[in-house]
Amino acid sequence: MANRYWVGGTGTWDSVTKTHWSATSGGAGGATVPTFSDDVIIDANSGTGTYTITNTGGSVDCKSFTISGLTTQSLTLTIQSGINCYGSWNTQGTQVTYTVPAGTVNINLSGTTSGLTFNPNGVSLPFNVNFGSGSSSYTLGSNLTLTKSASVCSITAGTLNIGSYTVSLARFSMSGSTTLVSSSATINCNGTGIASGTSLFSSTAATVSGALTIIYSSTASAGTIYVLTSPTTSCNVKATSGSYTFNLAGAMNNVDLTGFTGNWPISGSAYRIDGNLTLGTGMTTSFGASGSLTMYQGTSNAVITSNGVTINGPVYIGGGTSRIVQLADNLTINSSYVFTMYDCYFDINSKTFSCGQFVTGNNTLAKTIAFGASGSINITGYGNLSTTPSYMFYVIESAARLTLTGSKTVNFSYTGSNISYFQTNASTSSPTQASSFNINVTTGSYPLRWKASPIDNLNFTGFSGSLDFYSGGSNWVFGNITFSSTMTFVAIPSPIYLEASSGTQTITSNGVNMSGGAFVKSIDSTKTGSTVLLADNLNMTSTSACGITINAGTFDANNKNVTTAYLISTGVGGAVRTINMGSGTWSLYGGGTSIPLDFTLGGYNGNDYNSHQNDPSLTVNASATTVNLTNTTASQTMAFSTGGKSIYNLSLNGGSAASQIYQTFGNCVFTGTVSSNKTVAYTIQFETYTGYSPTYNYTFTCNNWSISGTSGNLVTLANQITASNFYFKIIKSGGGTITADYLSISRSTAEPSNTWYAGLNSVDGGINNGWIFSGNPSSARMLLMFF
Structure with missing residues (x-):
């Protein structure tokens, strides 16, 4: 092991010529040509003026390589066949120029110890650099720029610490059990001279430690494919230009595609982003059959910026109940795909979020959806699940696990014809208004099934399909209900519980016949301070028992006409009730066992059967009301009771139906006329x-x-x-x-x-x-x- 100093100015570095090698700085030539155990030094005594050192005849070896002390001299180092360096590389940043011939030239750094450096002092290098010894540990000492077309920096063994520097080149490659250490460094891959289908950054089976930003700055056009292979969650990925196909694979932290106008394909399930996602204006996305984008394993907050780009595949978010995933602008997921929310704080941030299907998963963990004052979820598909049925909106969370803030607005804008289901908070027997969505069904003519779901406000304006009160649970509504004049109902009697605890719930039927379901005003006795108000006539004519039950609070018919199978108000635990029947006509068509008619005001309060005489908890205002019992089926039995409350008129309008029986219960009071149109x-x-x-x-x-x-x-x-x-x-x-x-x-x-x-x-x-x-x-x- 010895020092070898270059002397004598311009000359050739090869395995034969010895005249330019000295054992001392500025000493006599004639020393042996450096080998892998000798330190090569080029200093102020190596030559005067402008001189050139040329490497010819094959790669040369040295232990370390140093250029320092050049002040007035100007050195051109022409490397034709590569240098194998088995130690550190330290060259000064001025007075030195590097040139290479056509073709590939490599600098191979193959030290076998730790604490080695590679420091070009910011000078651009026209060759490839390879770190290739399993026991070596190199530290980059400056920014590294490789200028040759198709240039590559590779790590095939050992560890490279690039600190916080910027590495600029065509391609960066790691393989095997290698390690890249970064302290917020940047690797800028421009792809110049790299064939389509190549990974510009590859870390297969390698380790990336610390924060790292990977930039794809290629300006390649459509038809070119560049790949990013196996980054880690410590990597931030950017694509700043180009219209090529950018195939990311693996786990990443932040992804920023601002300036990129090409296509981002996701063909597999291993696409994971733990930080922010920013899409580039004008770019596209495409997903393979098994492709998905996951954002549910990060722990820091994340922001999604779509810049108007549609994500054409399924998306998953999560990361913990306190992790915030926020929308910076409106976000659209293709209507054929599902959006799944695991435990996190999803901040819609007063933006419009559109997807084909919205599902919550991991249903034992808490979740928050923050809509903002004007935010909304827009459901554009009917679901793409492999199982049947397909739920377009499936949020199975208890009130304790789901927190909603802001507008709580969910719009169904599906325009297809498939049967669609929606279900929310079905896992709870005591839902709350705070944890219930506002549902707007704004268009479409498909069969819609509402299954066991609490809802705040429900609006079907614009919907012309059929609504099925799907069996299997109760449907709760805390706010207003507006039906569409062109919709229809499937006659499956699953009740709608009107559960506001205060204020007024308005029902607007828009002339539609509500031929399925039933209304129950308050399931318990605590809702005495709320009112249900009819905005227009209510028609509930059906082949099933579609009726009205009032257990607590106020029901105000608002002088409108009501057609229903039954009206019952027997109270729950003696709850206070008020029924304003108004001046309209109440037509009750029930009767018999298949559709029982029950016009019962007042009733059993515990074991107090005298409440049939005059229930003290019930107030009925019906001084101008006409009640018509309209069942026209022969041999039917109809029962009614005013519970001692005064109704104006009663008309038994069974027409020619033979052998009908009308039964009164309790005290019945009619301040007007009791009449009949029956002819038999x-x-x-x-x-x-x-x-x-x-x-x-x-x-x-x-x-x-x-x-x-x-x-x-x-x-x-x-x-x-x-x-x-x-x-x-x-x-x-x-x-x-x-x-x-x-x-x-x-x-x-x-x-x-x-x-x-x-x-x-x-x-x-x-x-x-x-x-x-x-x-x-x-x-x-x-x-x-x-x-």
Whole structure:
């Protein structure tokens, strides 16, 4: 091992010529040509003026290579066959020029110890550099620029620490058990002279330690493919120009494609970004059959900037309940693909986020979706799952695990024809308004199935498909409901629970017949401070039992007409209720066992059956309301009770349906007229006034009675219980008399006395009091006066 100094100015460095090698600085030539164990030094005594050292005849060896001390001299180092350096390389940054011939020339750094340096002092180098000893550890001492076409820096063995410097070249390659150490360094790969399909940065089976930015600055056009192979999550990747195909593979930290206008294909599942993602304006994305983009393993916050570019493949985000994934602008995922959200804080940031399908995964962990004041999720597909059914929106989270802030708006804008499902928060029995979405179905004519989902506001304006209240759970709504005039309903009776705890919920039907589902106002007794308000007439005509149940709070018909199978308000635990029936007509079509009719106001409060007489927890405002019982099926039974509350008119409009039975329960009060349009025989069975122990004293009261049969078609008035000690009581209010005919009456008391004229053609079935089985003399006098 010895020092070898260059002397004598211009000359040739080869394995034969010795005249330019000295054992001392500026000493006599004639020393042996350097070998792999000798340190080569070029200094101020190596030559004067301008001189050239040329390497010819094959690569040469040295232990270390040093150029220093040149001040007035100008050295050109022409390397024709490469240099094998087995130690450090340190050359000064001025007074030195490097040249190479055509073809490939390599500087091979193959030291076998640690603590070695490679320092070109910022001078551009026209050759390739290879670090290739398994036991070596090199540290870069300056920026490194390789200028030759197709230039490459490779690490085939050992460790290279590039610190915070910038490495600029055509291609950078690592292979085997090598290590690249970086402290926020940059590797700029320009791809000059590199064949299409080549990886400009490759770290296969290697280790990258520390923060590193990899820049692809190629200006290649479409048709060229450049690959980035096996980066790590410590790598930041940029593509700043070009319209080529940029095939990234592996795990990365931040990806910034600003300035890139080519295509980014994702053909496999190993595409992972742990930091920010910025797409370049004008670029495209394409995914293979198994391609996906994952952003759920990072721990630091991430920002997605799309710059108007559509992501044409599935995307996954997550990373922990406190990790924020934020949109910097509107983001669109192709309608054929799914967006899956694992545990994280997804900040939509008042932007529009569009995807084919939205799904939450890892359902035992907490998640937050922050919409911002005007943010929205726009569902454009029907789902692309391999299983059936396909959920376009599938968020199965409990209220405790899901936090929603801001607008909470989800728009369904799918325009296809496939059956689509949506389901939210189905894993909870006590959903909250705060954890419920606002759903807008804005277009489409497909079959939509709403399965076991709590919703804040629900708007179908623009939708002309069918809505199926899918069986398997309850659907909760805390805000307003607006139906479309062109939509239809599938008759599967899964109820809609109207669950606002305060304020007003408005139902707008827009003239559509809600022929599936049912309304339940408040499932529990705590919602007494809220109101359900009808904005227009409500039609719930169906072959299934579509009705209204009011358990707590206020139901305001707002003077609109209501058509429903039933109306029930028996209360939950004695909850306070108010029903404003208004001046509209309530038509109830239920009856029998398949569609039971139940017009029940007031009811059982624990074991207090007297609540059928006058429920103290219920207020009914119906001084101008007409109730029509409209079932027209023969041999059906219809039951009703006003619970002692006053309704204006009652009309039994069964038409020609034979053998129908109308049953009253509890106290019934009608301040207007009780009438019928039926043309065949039927029966009215009244609740018992006495005979029970204890006595409940149920009565039927009306201001006017306009029910009569016809010859051969008697109307039967009877007690529900036929035992001799049971009877019912019927009362006229407001003075005057009642005139009827063709009735069959038994076990009844009619009050006041001298009021109820059953008519000459009526039948006294026995055990009657107060009935007068003759014509009304006042009616006769009126007739005589007319003549």
